[in-house]
Amino acid sequence: MTPRFDAIGLVVSDMAASVTFYRRLGFAFPEGSENEPHAEAQLPGGLRLLLDTERTVRSFLPEWRPPTGGGRHSLALRCEGPAEVDTVYEELVNAGYHGELKPWDAFWGQRYASVHDPDGNGVDLFAPLAAPPAE
Secondary structure, three states: OOOOOOEEEEEEOOHHHHHHHHHHOOOOOOOOHHHOOEEEEEOHHHOEEEEEEHHHHHHHOOOOOOOOOOOOOEEEEEOOOHHHHHHHHHHHHHOOOOEEEEEEEOOOOEEEEEEEOOOOOEEEEEEEOOOOOOO
């Protein structure tokens, strides 16, 4: 038996707000997803991003409660280049989303920034600072 990584699931408090946020980042949720208790977007490489409302999760796990305090996970999205990190970050912050970490040139060689989705989940934006050396 070999389990295969297939999907990333997030519990959301407001499906419409979450679908809107992730669509801004290029996730292709089908039309009408914002009105459903469960939504899926296909990702490159065959993975999927799954969104379930709190009510949906409580339908099979009644004791479920939203976590409190800081998050322990984030989604990391690679941008075309350092300028796109800045642009996407500014677009999201200007649209009212929380900017957790302004774009900066990280010591590990990336332009890096972090925003929060509507439920406070981290979404990291990054791009290499320099092109990899030619082989």
